[in-house]
Amino acid sequence: MQIRGYASRFHEVDDGGDCVHRGAFLRSLVRRPTQDIKMLWQHDPSRPIGRWTSIREDSQGLFVQGEILDAVAQGREAAHLIAAGVLNGLSIGFKARKARRDPHTGCRDVLAVDLWEVSLVTFPLLRSARLDSSD
Incomplete structure (x- = not known):
């Protein structure tokens, strides 16, 4: 199953009190290839x-x-939950x-992060960090 969406949105405060700014990921994305996240x-x-x-x-x-x-097995479960509209949260580590x-x-x-993972989650700290449901 192919998925896409926003794992973080700029200038929005999450439920943990963090506000990520534009450019925060750039250096990390250069230093760590996509396949390593x-x-x-x-x-x-x-x-x-x-x-x-x-x-x-x-x-x-x-x-x-x-x-x-x-x-x-967990991938199959996640795919079914996404298809049913039950799971749509994303969160960054x-x-x-x-x-x-x-x-x-x-x-x-x-302002700058070292990104190591993006998870599918039930309750994202940033409420607008969601899968795109237009597919």
């Missing part, structure tokens, strides 16, 4: 469920495209390389 189930490193074929920054955020592997706390809002402005 893992597709996981619910951020569990013992449960990869597919592979990302394209990851890029655009004007809205971090756009991802990938393939869920149906040879993996990263280490902040450059960030600052906004003294007015208390939010953490994330």
Whole structure:
């Protein structure tokens, strides 16, 4: 099953208080090839469920495209949940390389990250980080 969507959106505060800024992923995407950024189930490193074929920054955020592997039991389950409209969340696993706390809002402005995985999740911290349902 092919999937795509936004794993992160710029200038939106997530439920953890992070606000990712445009350009935050650029260096990481140059240093780490797409095939090295893992597709996981619910951020569990013992449960990869597919592979990302394209990851890029655009004007809205971090756009991802990938393939869920149906040879993996969890991949089959995820594909069925996506097809049924039950699962549509995306979430990023990263280490902040450059960030600052906004003294007015208390939010953490994330300016540079080391991205290592993008997961399919039930409840994304960034509520707008979703699969594209137009397919």
